[in-house]
Amino acid sequence: MYNYCVIGAGVIGGMVARELEKYDRSVVIVEKAGDVAMGATRANSAIVHAGFDAHEGSLKARFNVRGSVMMESVAKELGVKYQRNGSLVVGFSDEDKKTLEELLERGKKNGVRELRLLDREEILAIEPNIGDGVTCALFAPTGAIICPYELCMASVGNAMDNGAELCLNFEVSAIEKTETGYKLTAADGRTVEAKTVINCAGVYSDAVAAMAGDTSFTVIPRRGEYMLLDRECGSLISHTVFRCPSKMGKGILVSPTVDGNLLLGPTAENLEDKEDTATTAKGISLVRTQAGEQVKNINFGKVITSFAGLRSVGSTGDFIINEKDGFINCAAIESPGLSSSPAIAEYVVELIRKAGETLTPRKDFIGKRAPLHAFREMTEEQKSEVIKKDPAYAHVICRCETVSEGEIRAAIRQNPKPHDIDGIKRRTRATMGRCQGGFCTPYLVRILAEELGVPETAITKFGGNSYLNLGLTKNRK
C-alpha cells in the first residue's frame, strides 16, 4: 500500500511525483509505455510560455504564469537545460495588430511582465531573418525554451532517487475503490494499491477518470506535426517566433531548441485515434509554408526528422484539476501544460492538504540531480579528468553528437533506466545527429544488450514489437 499512486510518467506525472517525494510519504508511478515521456511530453513545442495566451481567471492562465516563474530554478535544480530566449508573436496585417493588442492586455491582466509591441524596424533589429510580410509583433522577454522529455526524465529520475517507484508497461485497466484507498489493476494482471491516486494520464485521463467513476469530462487527441532541423540551422533565429492567432487557430511556431536545433510546428488536427502519431504529407507541407512566412532563409534541406505529437484537449476548454475522495485529476493538460507543470505539482500538494492530510517535509529529500549532458559541457581539462577515472568516456559511439560510451552506459544505469534505443536517444542524444543513427545504432544495440543482459535480437526501437532485428543470419544460426 502506497500513499500516492501517480498514473502517467509524462512531465506532469513526473513533476507531481517529485513534489510528493518532498514529504514523508511513499510514491509509485505507473506508466503504460515502456519508458517515461512517451505521450505528449515526447513531442511538443518545448516552450515555456510567458502566459499571455490563456484567458484571465482560467487555470491555464494561473498555472502558466506561476509555472513560468518557477521553471528556471526547477530546471537548474534538476540539471535540465533552460534558456530564456524571449518570444515574439508576429502579425502580418492591421487585423493581426489588433489581436496582438488584445493579447498584450490579456497578458498584463494575467500578470505577465515586460510585454510590449514592436514594429517591423524593432523586430528586424533583434531578429534579422524575420519574414518579409511581418509588420508587427508582441514581444515577451520572459518566454523560454526547455527540453520537455529531459525535464520529465529528470523529475521522474529525481523522484526515484528519493524513493519513488516506477512501474513501466503498467496499463491501468481497472480502478477499484477500497476501504483505505484505491486498487489499480493493470492489463497484465499486476495490481497496485494506494491511498490517493493522481491521474496524469494525458490523452487517456478521461478514460482513467471514468474507471474511478468520474465521467464529467472527455479528452480528445489533437495532432501536431513538427519538423526538426540540423544544428547548423539553430542560430537562424534566437527568439521563439509564434504566429498571430487567427480564427484558424494558433498556427505554428519557429523556435531554436535548447540543444541548438531549429523546430518548426505544430499543426492542429483533432483526431479520434489516441495513438495516431503519424505525420502526413499535408501537415508537413503546411508547416513548411507557414514557417517560411514567419521566418525567411529556412534551409528545408537540413530537416533531420519530422514527427507528430498528440495534445490532450479537454471538453471544458481549461485544465481539469480537482480532488474527490482521494482521487485527483490532472487532466486535459494541453498547452501551456509543460510551462505549468511545476505549478500544477505544487497545486496537487495544496489539494491534498485541503483534503485534510497533514504533510511534513522530509529532511533527507535531495532535489538536485546530476545532468547527463554534463560531460559534453565540460572543459577539455575536466573531460580529461573524467576520462582518467573512466576511460569509456573517451570512446565516442555517436560521432555526429559526440556521445561517448561512458555517457551511454551512465544513462542506462541512471534512473529512470531506458530499455530501448529511443530511450538512449532521448537521454544522451545518440542517433539524434546528422546521420540519424546510421553509424551508431549497431553499437548501441550491443551496449544495451550487454547492460540489460539480453540477446542483441531482443533490443527494440521503442518497446512493444519495434524489434530492430528479426532474426540471425544463416551463419550465426
Place this chain on the structure above:
Amino acid sequence: MEKMKKNLVIVGGGPAGMAAAVAAYDKGERDILILERDTALGGILRQCIHNGFGLHRFGEELTGPEYAYRYEAMVKERNIEFMTDTMVIGIDRERTVTAMNKEHGIFRIEAGAIVLAMGCRERPKGAFNFAGTATAGIYTAGTAQKFVNMMGMMPGKEVVILGSGDIGLIMARRMTLEGAKVKAVCELMPYSGGLARNIEQCLHDFDIPLLLSHTVVEIHGKDRLTAVTIAEVDGSRRPIPGTEQTIPCDTLLLSCGLIPENELTRGAGIEMDRVTNGAKVNADRETDVPGVFACGNVLHVHDLVDYVSEEAAIAGGAAVRFLRGETEANTLIELATDGKVRYTVPERITEIKETKVFFRVGDVFRDKKIVVRAGDEVLLSKKKQKFAPGEMETVTLPADALRKAEGKTLRFSIED
C-alpha cells in the same frame, strides 16, 4: 593535456588513410600517425564482404576485407604508427589536431601536414520526410550491412529498397542470399546511380524488380514497419496521383546518396566545393589551408575503392613534398564545369605537369563528347558511348595543354 608532434597526421584509417600513409612512407617520410575512430583499420571496407574490389589496383578481384587487409599489411610492414578507437574532435588552420582515446584522454598533436580521410556517410531517413510513424525497420543500406555482415543479425525479412545506389544494390543481393525477400528497388530518377555491373549481378540475376521514376510516399505500421506505399513520379520528381501501390514489407532500406563527412574540415574553415560537399583542392589534393590535404570519399564520393587508393597516394606523396617545401600553392588555372559535368577534382591547378582530372556528369548522356577548353581553344575532346552519374570519369591533361591554359579557366563540358 598531453601534447605531441608529428610530421604527418592522417585522419581516418580506411582505404584512403592507409593508402596515403603508405605513399608518404614510400616517399621517405617516417614520422607518420594514422588516427582511426573504429576498433580496427579498414574503414567501411570491413563490412563490404562482397567481391569486386581491386581489379584496377591489384589486377584481381578481392572482397572488401581482403582489399583492406592488403593495405593494413603494408602499413604494418612499414611500422607506420596508428591509433584505433581514437576520435579526432577538431583541427585548425595551424594544423593542430585535437583527439581523444582511452589511453591518452584528450590530446593535441602539432602536425607538419595533415591528410583528411574521414570518408562519408549515408543520407539519413529524416531527409525524406516520409508520411507515417517513425516505426522500427527503416535503415540506411549501410546500417543494414553492418547488422548482417558484422553482427550476424537480420534487420528484416521482407524488404523494399529506396534508391539504387551501390550499397542498396549490394544489400538487395545480400539480404536475398540470407533468405529475405526483396520485393522491389525504387529509384526516384529515370536512371540508376549505381554501377551497371551491380544492377546486373545484384538485381537482374535475382529477379529483383528495379522501378525507375518511383518513390516511397508513405510508410505504414506502428511498432515495426508493415508496408510502404510507393508511387511513380513525374519529370519534376513529384508523385503522380493514382499510381500509388502499397507493398507489404517489414523493412525499408535507403540507398539515396552519400555525403562526405566534412565536419572537421568545415570546423577548420577550409574552403568547400558546394557540389562535391568536399574541400576544394589542387592536383596535389591540397586544400586552401597549406599543408592540409584531403582524399577519398571525404573529398568526393568515389564508386571504386581502387580510385580512392590512387587519389590517396597522390595526397600522401604531396604531403611529403609539402614537408620538404616542394609544393606550389599559387593557383595557375581554375577548373569550371557546364552543369552537365557536375564537378571536377581537382578544382584548381598550381603546377604545370601532366594532370589526371576526375569528374562526374549530372545525367545520362549517350554518344557525346567530353570537351575541355581554355578560352576558345579546345585542349581535349573525347567521345564516349555513355556517360552516367553513377560512374566516375577521368581525363588526363598533358603538360603542353596546361601550359596553354595558364592564367585562364579550363572549362569542362559535355557536347555533341
